[in-house]
Every structure is written in structure tokens, then in C-alpha cells.
Amino acid sequence: MPKKPEHLSDPAGAPAATAAQGLDARLVVDREAFRLDIALRAAPGEVVALLGPNGAGKTTALRALAGLAPLTAGHLRLDGADLRRTPPESRPVGVVFQDYLLFPHLTALDNVAFGPRCRGAGKAEARAQAAEWLDRMGLAEHAGARPRRLSGGQAQRVAVARALATHPRLLLLDEPLAALDARTRLEVRAQLRRHLAAFEAVAVLVTHDPLDAMVLADRLVVVEGGRIVQEGSPSDIARHPRTEYIAQLVGLNLYRGQAEGHTVRLAAGPAVSTTEDLSGPVFVAFPPGAVTLYRERPTGTSARNLWHCEVAGLETHGDQIRVELTGELALAADLTTVAAAELDLHPGAPVWAAVKAAQTHAYPA
Amino acid sequence: MTRFPRRTRRTRRIAGAGAAAAVLALSACSSSGSESSSSPEASGQDLTGTVTVFAAASLKESFTTLGERFEKEHPGTRVTFNFGGSDSLAAGINNGAPADVFAAASAKTMKLVTDEGHAAGSPGTFVRNRLEIATVPGNPHGIDALEDLTASGLKVVLCDRTVPCGAAARTALEAGGVSLTPASYEQDVKSALTKVQLKEADAAVVYRTDVKAAGDKVEGVEFPEAAEAVNDYPIARLENAPNPSAAKAFVALVKSAEGQKVLGEAGFLEP
Amino acid sequence: MTGPQAPAAGRETSRKPRAPGRGVPLALLVPALLGLAFLLVPLLALLLRAPWRDLPGQLTSPAVWEALRLSLFCATTATALSMVVGVPLAWLLARTEFPGRGLVRALVTLPLVLPPVVGGVALLLALGRNGVVGQWLDAWFGVTLPFTTTGVVLAETFVAMPFLVISVEGTLRAADPRYEEAATTLGASRFTAFRRVTLPLIAPGIAAGAVLAWARALGEFGATITFAGNFPGRTQTMPLAVYLALQNDPAAAIALSLVLLAVSIAVLAGLRDRWMRTA
Numbered sequence: 001m002p003k004k005p006e007h008l009s010d011p012a013g014a015p016a017a018t019a020a021q022g023l024d025a026r027l028v029v030d031r032e033a034f035r036l037d038i039a040l041r042a043a044p045g046e047v048v049a050l051l052g053p054n055g056a057g058k059t060t061a062l063r064a065l066a067g068l069a070p071l072t073a074g075h076l077r078l079d080g081a082d083l084r085r086t087p088p089e090s091r092p093v094g095v096v097f098q099d100y101l102l103f104p105h106l107t108a109l110d111n112v113a114f115g116p117r118c119r120g121a122g123k124a125e126a127r128a129q130a131a132e133w134l135d136r137m138g139l140a141e142h143a144g145a146r147p148r149r150l151s152g153g154q155a156q157r158v159a160v161a162r163a164l165a166t167h168p169r170l171l172l173l174d175e176p177l178a179a180l181d182a183r184t185r186l187e188v189r190a191q192l193r194r195h196l197a198a199f200e201a202v203a204v205l206v207t208h209d210p211l212d213a214m215v216l217a218d219r220l221v222v223v224e225g226g227r228i229v230q231e232g233s234p235s236d237i238a239r240h241p242r243t244e245y246i247a248q249l250v251g252l253n254l255y256r257g258q259a260e261g262h263t264v265r266l267a268a269g270p271a272v273s274t275t276e277d278l279s280g281p282v283f284v285a286f287p288p289g290a291v292t293l294y295r296e297r298p299t300g301t302s303a304r305n306l307w308h309c310e311v312a313g314l315e316t317h318g319d320q321i322r323v324e325l326t327g328e329l330a331l332a333a334d335l336t337t338v339a340a341a342e343l344d345l346h347p348g349a350p351v352w353a354a355v356k357a358a359q360t361h362a363y364p365a
Numbered sequence: 366m367t368r369f370p371r372r373t374r375r376t377r378r379i380a381g382a383g384a385a386a387a388v389l390a391l392s393a394c395s396s397s398g399s400e401s402s403s404s405p406e407a408s409g410q411d412l413t414g415t416v417t418v419f420a421a422a423s424l425k426e427s428f429t430t431l432g433e434r435f436e437k438e439h440p441g442t443r444v445t446f447n448f449g450g451s452d453s454l455a456a457g458i459n460n461g462a463p464a465d466v467f468a469a470a471s472a473k474t475m476k477l478v479t480d481e482g483h484a485a486g487s488p489g490t491f492v493r494n495r496l497e498i499a500t501v502p503g504n505p506h507g508i509d510a511l512e513d514l515t516a517s518g519l520k521v522v523l524c525d526r527t528v529p530c531g532a533a534a535r536t537a538l539e540a541g542g543v544s545l546t547p548a549s550y551e552q553d554v555k556s557a558l559t560k561v562q563l564k565e566a567d568a569a570v571v572y573r574t575d576v577k578a579a580g581d582k583v584e585g586v587e588f589p590e591a592a593e594a595v596n597d598y599p600i601a602r603l604e605n606a607p608n609p610s611a612a613k614a615f616v617a618l619v620k621s622a623e624g625q626k627v628l629g630e631a632g633f634l635e636p
Numbered sequence: 637m638t639g640p641q642a643p644a645a646g647r648e649t650s651r652k653p654r655a656p657g658r659g660v661p662l663a664l665l666v667p668a669l670l671g672l673a674f675l676l677v678p679l680l681a682l683l684l685r686a687p688w689r690d691l692p693g694q695l696t697s698p699a700v701w702e703a704l705r706l707s708l709f710c711a712t713t714a715t716a717l718s719m720v721v722g723v724p725l726a727w728l729l730a731r732t733e734f735p736g737r738g739l740v741r742a743l744v745t746l747p748l749v750l751p752p753v754v755g756g757v758a759l760l761l762a763l764g765r766n767g768v769v770g771q772w773l774d775a776w777f778g779v780t781l782p783f784t785t786t787g788v789v790l791a792e793t794f795v796a797m798p799f800l801v802i803s804v805e806g807t808l809r810a811a812d813p814r815y816e817e818a819a820t821t822l823g824a825s826r827f828t829a830f831r832r833v834t835l836p837l838i839a840p841g842i843a844a845g846a847v848l849a850w851a852r853a854l855g856e857f858g859a860t861i862t863f864a865g866n867f868p869g870r871t872q873t874m875p876l877a878v879y880l881a882l883q884n885d886p887a888a889a890i891a892l893s894l895v896l897l898a899v900s901i902a903v904l905a906g907l908r909d910r911w912m913r914t915a
Contacts, residue, residue, distance in 0.1 A: 066821055088820045101818040105836040114832075118823035166823060452883040477884070520765075520783060525866065527884050548783035549865025552880070560865075564766040565782050 022046070023170060023202045026074035027064045029057075035072075036060050036226040040204070042219075044079075044169075047196050047203045049217035051210065053245055057226040058206040062172050065204065067091050078202075079169055089118070091170075094163030098175040100155050102147035108134065108158045109143040115166035133161040137195075153184040160195060171196075173205040177212055189215055210249045214238070222246055240363045242283060252285045253331045256365060264362055270329050272355075273304040274362040281365040288322060290359035291333035294352040295343055303354035307331075311349045314340070321345075325353060413441040416611040417463060419454040420446060421470035421529065421598065422553040423494060423571075426578045427631040428468070428619075434627075435618055442611055450528040450553035451475075458483055458603065465612035468600040468619070470494065470554075471529030475599040485609070488601035491620050492633035495595055496533055497573040498586040499561050506567055511541045511588045514568060522557045522566045525550040529596050530557070534570040536594035543590075558583065572596075574632040595634065679897070686894055687887045694891035702869045703877040704895055710785065710873060711854040714792035718800045718849050723842060726804035727830065731813070741805075748798045755794055756862025763790065763863075787864035788871050792853035799852055800845035807841025808834075847907050854900065 022043040029036040036057040042048045050058040063069040065076065067088030076083045083091050094115075102111050112130035117123065134143050137157040147155055156176065163171060176192060177185045193216055196203050207213050213220050214234040221231040222243070230242045241247040247254035257266035259278040265271050272284050292303070309327035316322070321340040323333045333353060335343075343351070416435070420428050425448045432444035447454065447464070451474035458464055459481050467484070468491070469475040475488050500508050506519060514521045523545070524531030531550065538545055548566060551557040558575050560566040562582045576585035600619055602612045618624050629635070687694075694700065729741050747755055763770040763781045773779045781787045815837065819829035835842075857875040864871040866880070874896045881889040 068817055068821070088817075089823050089825055091821075093821065095818070095821040097814070097818060101812075101814055103815060103818075103833055114819070114824075115822035118819075118828060162822065450883070456883045520780075522865065525880060527880065547867070549867050549871065551866065552861070563760060563764065565760060565764045 021079050023065075023204070024075075024077040025065065027061050027076070028071060028073035029060050029064050029069060030072040031057070031060060031226075034226040036064075037074075038221070038223060038226070038228050040065075040221065042202045042204065044201050045199070046219065047199075047205060047217045048219050048221060049213040050204065050206045050221050050223055051213045051249075052208065052223035054208060056223045058208075058223050059174060061223070062095075062174055062204065062206050065170065066093050066095050066172055092166075092168050093170045093172060094166055094168035096156075096159045096163045096171070096173045096176050099179055100147075100159035102150075102155060102158055102162070104147055107144050107146055108139065108150065108154075111147070111158060112162045112165050115162060119166060129165060130161075133165050134158070137161050137191075151184075152180045153188045156180065156188055157191070160192070164195075164199070169201045171199060171201065171203040173203065175207055175209075176205065177209070178207075192216060239285075239361065240283065241285065242365070247285065252287055253291075255284045255329075257282060257284060259362060262357075266329070268329055270307055272360060272362075273357040274360045275357050276362045278362055278364065282362050283365050284360055284362045286355050286360045288332040288334040289320075290355050291331065292354045293323065293333055293335065293339075293343060293345075294354065295350075297352050298354065303356050305355045305357060305360070307353050309351055309353050311345050311347050311351060313347060314345060325351065329353070412439040412611045412614055414608045414611060415443045415445055416465050416608055416615050418444060418446050418466040418468065418615065419458060419462075419464045420448055420466075420468040421451045421454070421474075422448045422555040423470055423530070423574050424448070424468055424598070425555065427574070427628050427633070430627050431615075431618060431624055434623070435615055438618075439611070439614065444615065448555070450524075452477070452527045452529075453552065463605070463607055464603055465606040465608050466600065466615055467603055468598060469529070470598055471532060471596050472599055473532065474529055475601065478601070478603075483604050484601040485604045485606065486602060488599035489620070490597045490636040491600045491624075492598045492628050492636055493595050494572045494574055494598060494633055496530070496537055496570055496588075496591040497576050498568055498588060499558055499571045499576050499579065499583040500568040500586055501561060501564055502581060502584050504584050504586065508568055508586050511538065511543050511590050514545055514570075515543060519568065520548045520566045521545065522549045522551055522560050522569045523547040524554055524557055524570070525552060528553055530554040530570070530572060533594040533596050537570070537588075537590040540593040541588075541590040572632075577632040597636070598633075682890065682893060682897065686890050690887050691891055691894070694888055695895070697888070699868055699877065700888075700892055700895060703872055703874045703892065704899065706785070706788075706869065706872065707854055707874040707896070708899070710788045710792055711850050713789045714796055714853040715800075715846050715850040717789065717793045718797040718853075719842065719846060722797050722800040722845075722849075723804055723835075726801045726808060727834075729801070730805045730808035744801050745798050747795050752795055752856060752858030753862050756791060756859035759791060759794060759859065759863040763787075782863055783865045783867065783871060785864075785870055788860050788873060791859040791863045792856045795856050795859055796849035796853040799848040800842075803845030803848060804838060804841050807838045807844075811837050843907070847904065851900065851904065854896075 022041070024041050026039045027036060033055070034057065038057070038061060040048065040061070050061060052058050060069060064071055067083070067086065071084060078092065102108075103114065106114065109127060109130050112133050113123075113126035116126035116129050121129065131140070131143060134140055137160070139154060139157055139161070142150060142154055142158075147158070150158065156179070160176075177189055180188055189212065196216055205212070205216055217234065219231065220234055220237050222229050222237065222245075224243060224245055230237055230246060237246060238250045241250055241252060241254055244254060255266045255268060255272070257264040257272070259274075259280060259282040261277055261279070262274055263271050264274055264278075264282055264284050266284065274284060297308075298306070307328040309325040309329065309331070311323060312326045313324040314321055317334060320334045321337055323335060323340070323345060325331050325333060331353065345351070418428065418432070425446075428446060428448075432446060435444050436442055447457075451469040451471060454467065455469065455474050455477040458467060458478050467475070467478055469478075475484075478484050479488065498508060498511070498514070500506070506513070506516065508514065523534050526532055526535055530553075549560070551560070554571050554575055557566075557569040558571050558579060561569045562579060573585070573587075576583055600616055602609065602616055606612045619628075625635070725744065729737065729744070750758075760767060760782060762768050763773070765771065765774050765780050765782065770781060773781070781790060811834065815833050816826075816829045819833045820826070824832065855875060856873075857879065860871070860873055861876055866872050866876050868877075874892060878889050878892045878896070881892060
């Protein structure tokens with residue numbers, strides 16, 4: 001198979017029967033614990049994040065896209081070319097691994113030049129291209145350093161440059177920021193965002209950190225247990241989560257129920273008054289900050305949603321106290337430390353929880 | 366700070382004591398092996414114990430037979446042999462290897478032992494041996510004389526010069542005016558013979574007795590120059606023999622008519 | 637506080653201040669010193685009893701240098717041969733799955749437990765003029781291996797290669813296979829990934845294995861004398877020369893031994909650093 005250097009805007013060398021560009025895949029992979037079955041479509045220039053709990057199958061999907069794991073069934077088309085039978089070294093796919101996997105015996109420059117050299121460029125030409133990429137990453141003065149002398153953030157950027165140097169039509173990033181400390185992550189996330197925005201082909205990013213997903217991706221695909229449970233724009237998903245996992249991720253109380261007009265009868269039992277007028281199966285969500293707690297049953301409150309609960313646990317959450325409640329309805333409430341102290345909250349203490357209908361959000365399931 | 370030097374010295378003393386104990390234990394083990402009863406000047410019927418005989422490789426078959434005869438005549442005895450190149454056996458004896466009898470394939474190698482004073486009394490020749498060419502059955506290369514060994518492409522092995530067989534071969538070659546470059550110099554005559562048996566070598570210069578012992582595995586070719594290099598085989602009891610009376614009896618057997626008959630049948634010449 | 641000082645070698649006390657109770661336990665120190673003594677005393681005896689006065693005369697003998705040259709040449713060639721075939725074999729054992737892999741691994745290490753003479757006999761039966769493979773070599777190509785320098789190299793390779801294979805296999809198992817994955821995503825074929833990524837990463841393991849193999853090959857006696865025979869300049873390596881000289885000229889034997897000892901120490905000490913770094 002001839003390996004010629006490819007440019008950013010050229011399509012992968014294959015007879016394009018269809019004019020379809022970008023990624024079109026249905027990934028079915030049988031693992032011991034579960035079967036992964038997800039459909040992924042992305043247009044060139046799009047950044048898709050695969051978000052989900054550990055063990056959901058996100059990394060498996062990534063490896064299948066890269067060709068490092070075989071597909072049990074399904075298809076994989078990139079810019080119209082069928083890649084299912086193509087070995088990984090012939091796929092126009094670049095991968096940024098979770099711990100970067102920079103070759104320890106090569107300098108940063110030679111690491112980045114590795115891809116172009118494998119694809120046919122001469123030593124000097126490959127090095128020149130690599131130098132350009134490192135310059136773009138702001139790492140020109142570290143070109144001669146070995147990976148062990150680079151900081152976490154620098155190594156991450158070299159890994160990205162190394163993957164981009166082969167001009168891939170699909171860039172895969174496996175938890176690209178997971179190995180960094182919180183402070184570096186902020187800065188690197190911003191830089192990565194810029195690079196991904198400038199990247200003209202498809203990028204698929206795997207992460208369990210919702211913030212990474214929100215900041216870096218155009219579209220989120222939430223995977224749980226090998227299946228897609230929700231996909232959409234970050235704001236869409238944040239406002240209308242459809243599973244407990246996502247709700248926890250974005251920090252919302254989430255319930256399922258049957259709506260009849262402005263009332264929703266929750267599967268858990270109690271009824272919730274909402275501002276929306278719906279019927280049929282719905283989700284109801286509200287943030288912990290919208291919950292007000294009382295020691296005694298309040299009389300003068302306008303909240304029609306009032307439940308008798310018991311404190312299950314308390315923990316600090318940022319500069320607030322998060323109270324976990326059980327009882328009539330299980331929910332989480334955020335209070336200031338002062339308020340929590342005034343209410344004399346301790347595990348087992350009975351409380352009344354109230355939420356204004358205007359602060360709830362109901363949407364069709 | 367003074368604790369450390371003292372501890373190291375104490376450690377050294379313990380280590381030294383440990384080493385000394387180990388050495389003592391080992392030497393005690395080795396010396397208990399030769400506890401066989403040695404009744405002095407006993408007649409043949411009273412002999413017991415092990416007799417260790419170091420003998421030239423060419424004596425293998427005949428001495429093994431004599432060993433069995435000895436054990437039958439003196440129940441309770443056991444004859445163990447160490448066959449090898451006479452030079453290496455001599456070196457072993459000089460380095461303290463425990464042995465009762467030494468039978469060498471040349472006076473020169475016996476001299477290595479007597480020079481060090483390790484022989485009891487003076488050695489006596491008990492047989493002589495003649496060289497013969499051993500070749501692959503069928504003699505495909507048509508070897509008739511010593512000169513034929515120099516044919517190009519022929520793989521010939523000799524014994525090393527330091528081994529009696531090799532020294533004799535050298536003498537014979539010189540006598541015949543033949544200049545031979547062998548493929549290999551073997552450590553003892555049996556190794557040389559084996560190479561021919563395995564057909565790795567086309568020919569070897571060994572003893573007549575070896576050709577005979579190999580039966581139809583090799584074919585022998587006699588050559589006249591062998592008469593110039595006949596080896597005298599001396600036999601001697603050793604000074605530090607663990608079993609001197611049995612050693613004496615074995616030497617007597619070798620020199621007796623019975624012993625000579627066995628050796629003669631193997632192809633040895635009379636002394 | 638005293639400045640930092642290099643720890644003294646051997647049995648001298650270290651000058652670094654030590655926390656109480658942190659010295660070497662006696663139960664370990666005594667056997668260790670015994671072991672050290674056991675290894676060093678024979679070498680010291682060799683040096684003490686060497687006929688130093690006769691040594692120059694012995695060393696000018698061409699036979700000594702011939703045997704040494706042959707030994708070095710054969711050991712180095714055997715090591716090179718072991719690397720060429722041994723590294724791929726180690727890769728096969730470490731990185732691929734096939735039925736009977738455990739058995740193959742056991743067979744590869746067999747020469748380690750086989751008495752060298754038995755190895756020599758086996759080589760004769762396989763590669764000798766009448767051997768299973770050797771007879772075809774002789775019939776088709778006119779090539780015979782016994783009694784040749786090539787035979788020496790083959791005998792030494794037979795006993796030394798397992799050391800290299802084991803060392804490299806161990807290093808390969810410890811090496812992270814994900815680097816090769818990363819290389820394939822960048823466009824490297826499996827062989828290119830091996831050549832440009834794996835090989836540099838396991839180089840220390842290969843070096844350590846090569847040193848072991850070289851030392852083993854240099855000292856080989858039984859297989860060499862059985863398969864290749866003994867001829868000065870062609871197949872008489874140092875160990876053979878020493879053995880034969882020992883019977884009638886111990887002084888020459890000791891001289892040869894000292895030369896071999898000196899050469900071995902020079903090579904092993906020179907490669908010690910690389911060897912230590914892998915361990």
C-alpha cells in the first residue's frame with residue numbers, strides 16, 4: 001500500500017463511491033462483560049466527545065476506530081472509504097493516548113517526525129515538518145529534549161503534535177487531560193480547544209470528565225453499558241439529562257414520572273408541580289441549589305412541592321454543604337454553612353424540603 | 366562510632382571459623398571413603414574392598430575382563446577402572462587422585478608418575494602394542510599404506526602428541542618419511558577410534574587392539590612402519606594405594622599366564 | 637556533619653553515619669562473605685602460584701596467541717550468530733501465541749541443562765558428515781562441519797544462545813507493548829515498529845544477554861572438543877589448549893589460564909556498566 005504524505009484537506013486515498021465525508025461508523029464489539037453497540041457519525045471539523053462511566057466501552061470504541069481492536073460486526077467508513085479490513089498502520093487515523101506513550105529513546109522532535117518518516121518522508125524532511133509542528137505548539141525550544149525531561153503539559157502537546165503530523169482524517173484522543181494535575185489541566189484544555197477548533201477533520205475524544213467534554217466538544221455522546229443513552233450538544237444534555245449518571249455528572253436531581261398537565265406523578269411516589277404542561281412519560285429535574293429546607297413544616301411558603309425527608313448525609317461541596325436526603329423523596333440539597341448550622345442538621349434529623357415549581361424542569365422522556 | 370569496627374572484626378572471625386569448619390567437614394568426608402580393610406600380606410582368599418585401577422584407554426576391553434575375573438577369584442572385592450589418555454591419568458595421580466594401580470601405554474607417561482615418587486617399587490612392562498590404521502568398513506578410499514593417509518580431502522585423526530598413541534604415531538610417520546596434517550588431535554585413542562566409527566573421520570591411527578575391539582565397525586590396515594614404534598606398557602602399584610594388598614594381587618593377575626592370555630587375545634604383543 | 641563520601645568497597649565500614657540497627661544482618665553477611673571467598677580464593681591461588689618468572693617465555697609462544705585469537709574470534713562470532721537468530725526467537729516466545737509455546741520455550745533452554753559433551757555428540761549426530769542434516773550438506777554442497785572453525789562456532793552457539801534468548805525474552809515481557817501500538821497508529825508496519833521502537837527499548841537486555849552468551853561461548857570445552865575436535869589454529873580454543881597443556885606442561889597451562897583470565901576481566905569490566913544498568 002503506497003504511503004504518500006497527506007494534507008489536511010485531502011480526502012483519504014480511496015475511490016469514493018459516495019460523496020459522504022467524515023466519519024460514519026457502527027461499532028459492534030463483543031467484550032466479556034458486555035457488547036458494545038454504538039453508531040457514530042461526525043462531519044469533518046466536528047469534535048465529538050464520548051462521555052461515560054468507567055467500563056462503559058468508550059476506550060473499546062476508540063480502539064476499534066483506530067484498528068487496535070477488531071469489530072465483531074458493524075461498519076466503519078471514513079471519508080467514504082471502508083476501513084474495516086484496513087490494518088491500523090494504513091488507516092489515516094491519529095491517536096493521542098492517555099499516557100501519551102512518547103517513545104522514550106527519541107527526542108521530542110524525532111517523536112513527532114516518526115509518523116511522517118513511516119509514511120515515506122526522508123529524515124530531514126520529516127524533521128523539518130516536526131519542527132514546524134512543535135513551533136505551532138510553542139515547544140520549539142524543547143525539540144531536542146527526551147520525553148522524561150518534559151513536564152506533563154509539554155508531553156501532552158508533543159503527543160498531540162505527533163498524532164497531527166501524519167495529517168490524519170480522524171483524530172482520536174483517549175482521556176487527553178487525565179494525566180495532568182488540576183492547574184496544568186486548565187491551561188492545556190484551553191490550548192487543546194484551540195487546536196481542535198483549527199483541526200479540519202473529525203476528532204473523537206473519550207473522557208469521563210464532563211468539563212473536558214463541555215469545553216472541547218461540539219457534540220456529546222453519552223455511553224453507558226455499551227450503548228448510547230443520550231447524545232446532543234453539551235448545553236442540551238446539561239439541561240435535559242436522561243440518566244442518573246448524567247444527572248450526577250451535571251449536578252442535578254433527576255426523576256422519571258407520568259405527567260398529567262402541570263402535575264407529574266413520580267415513579268418514586270410523590271407528585272411534583274411543574275410549570276410545563278405535558279402528558280405521558282417525562283423526566284423532571286431541578287438543581288440542589290433550588291431546594292429549601294425547614295425544620296418544621298412551613299406554612300407561609302408558596303412552594304407547592306413539599307416533602308418530608310430525613311437527613312442521610314452531609315458533605316462539603318465547594319463552599320456549600322450538600323445534604324443527601326431520603327424519605328418521601330430522595331434528593332440532594334445545597335445549603336450555605338450558616339444555614340446548615342442554623343437548622344442543626346445531622347444524620348437522621350427530620351426536615352421538610354421545598355422546591356418552587358418555577359425552578360423545576362420537566363421534559364418528555 | 367567504635368561499635369562498627371568491632372562488629373566487622375567479629376564478623377570476620379565468625380566467617381573465618383565458618384570457613385574452617387566447612388573445610389574440615391569436607392576433608393573428613395573424603396577420607397572416610399577408603400576405610401576398606403587392608404589385611405597386610407594376606408593371601409588371595411582374604412582380600413576385600415575396592416581396587417582402583419587407572420589404565421590407558423587401549424586396555425579397556427581386556428582389563429574389564431580381567432577385573433571380572435579378579436572379582437570372581439576374590440569374592441568381596443570390587444575393581445573399579447578409570448580409563449583415559451595415559452598422560453591425563455598420570456597428571457591425575459600426581460595431583461592426588463586416589464588409585465591403587467597405574468597401567469600406562471608408554472614408558473614416558475609412566476615416568477611422569479615415578480619421577481614424582483608416586484609409584485611403589487619399579488614398574489614392569491606387561492604387554493606391548495602395535496599401531497594400526499583404522500578405517501571405515503569397506504575401505505572406500507583404498508588405504509593401503511601410511512602414505513595414503515595424506516591423500517587430499519581425506520579426514521584423518523591422530524592422537525595428540527602428548528598421548529602415547531600419538532607419540533608412537535609421530536615416530537612411525539617420521540620413520541616412513543610421511544608428513545601428515547590431521548583434521549584433529551584427539552585426547553585419547555578411543556576418541557580417535559570413535560570418530561571413525563561415527564564415520565566423521567575417514568581414518569585414524571590407533572592400536573591393533575583397538576581395531577580388534579571395534580569388531581566390524583572399523584576395518585584395520587597394517588603398515589610396516591608400525592614396527593618402529595611399538596609401545597611398551599608398564600604397570601605399577603602406587604605409593605599411596607588405599608588397598609595395597611589387593612593392588613599387588615591385581616598386578617600379579619595381569620602378569621600371570623591367565624592375564625597374558627586375555628591380553629594376547631585382545632591383540633597385545635608379549636612383553 | 638561530614639561531607640558526602642563514596643562508600644568504601646568490600647568489607648570496610650562505610651563512613652556514612654548510619655541509623656542504629658540499620659547495618660547488614662549477620663545472617664546475610666556471613667554466607668555472603670563465604671560465597672565471595674569461595675569465588676575469589678581459586679582465582680587468588682591461580683595468581684599466587686603462577687610461574688611469574690617463566691611467564692614471559694611462555695607468552696611468546698605462538699601457540700598461546702593462536703589459541704587466544706581463535707577463542708576470541710569464535711566466541712564473538714557465536715555471540716553475533718546468537719543475536720541474529722536469538723532475538724527473533726525471543727520475540728516469538730514473548731509476543732506471539734501459538735500452541736505448544738511452553739514446550740518450545742523448554743526446548744530452547746535445554747542446552748542449559750545438557751552436559752556440553754552430550755551437546756557435542758548431538759551436534760555430531762545432526763550436523764556431522766553422516767548426520768541427519770549433515771549428510772545432505774555434504775552430498776549437495778560438499779560442506780562438512782566437524783573439525784572446522786565453523787564447527788567450533790556452531791558448538792559455541794549451541795551452548796550460548798539459550799542465555800541470550802532467556803535474557804531477551806525476559807526484557808521483552810517487561811517492555812510495554814503499547815509503544816508498538818502507538819507506532820502502528822503512526823503508520824509503522826509490525827516489523828518497522830519492532831525495528832525502530834522495540835529494539836532500542838530492549839537494547840540493554842540484548843546487551844546483557846550477549847555478554848552472558850559471549851562469556852559462556854569463550855569457556856566452552858566439551859561440545860567443542862567433541863564436535864570440532866582439536867587442531868591448533870583451527871579448532872584449538874583456549875580451554876582445549878589449557879586442558880591439553882595441563883597434562884605435561886602445567887606452567888604453560890597456567891600461563892594460558894592467566895591470559896584468558898585477563899582478557900575476560902577486561903571485557904566483562906568494560907561491559908559491566910551496561911550490564912549493571914539493566915539489573
